Amino acid sequence: MIVCSCSMISDSDIEDALVEILNQPNAPIPTPGVVYRQLSRRMNCCSCAPLAVETIYKKVNELEKKGLICPDVCVATRSKLIEFTARRARRTGTNDKAAPQPNAQDGQLKVA
Numbered sequence: 224m225i226v227c228s229c230s231m232i233s234d235s236d237i238e239d240a241l242v243e244i245l246n247q248p249n250a251p252i253p254t255p256g257v258v259y260r261q262l263s264r265r266m267n268c269c270s271c272a273p274l275a276v277e278t279i280y281k282k283v284n285e286l287e288k289k290g291l292i293c294p295d296v297c298v299a300t301r302s303k304l305i306e307f308t309a310r311r312a313r314r315t316g317t318n319d320k321a322a323p324q325p326n327a328q329d330g331q332l333k334v335a
């Protein structure tokens with residue numbers, strides 16, 4: 224699935240970038256900008272940002288289930304992504320309904 228048509232980035236590209244990013248020591252928050260830089264691409268129109276964030280959330284969960292990312296890193300990443308999404312919503316004055324919310328039962332992020 225193509226996530227960004229400007230830079231031709233697929234969900235598979237995002238998954239590959241996340242494996243590289245989240246296996247680094249002191250892994251940064253995998254925001255769309257960080258992921259795109261890892262892929263040597265740039266955001267142009269930014270219309271893909273909500274889909275990119277949603278894809279990043281989904282891929283972090285999938286990679287944890289596949290055992291490709293340390294569970295401790297996944298927990299820290301989810302927490303950082305929730306903070307990032309909340310800050311972004313406050314800054315833009317939007318209520319990003321597409322942003323995943325933590326499930327009260329298992330702590331996994333649930334995408335609307």
Ligand code: FES
Pocket residue numbers: 226227228229230265266267268269270271272
């Ligand atoms: S669609 Fe991703 S930057 Fe334009």
